[in-house]
Amino acid sequence: MSKKLSKILRKIQKKETEREKETFPPAPLYKEKDKEKERRRQRRGGEKKKKATSENDPKRA
Structure with a gap:
């Protein structure tokens, strides 16, 4: 009886x-998806760098 049960359990x-x-x-598929998300973020703008203007850096006026 126990042999039959163990066989059935293994199949399950x-x-x-x-x-x-x-x-x-x-x-690896998850990593590829993360890379795609990162690319999309960069296409949309992502984290924008501040432009060197007189407002941000007085030395570059």
């Missing part, structure tokens, strides 16, 4: 791990 665990692999892509 295999199926669960396969499902997890399908739902959660491997790590």
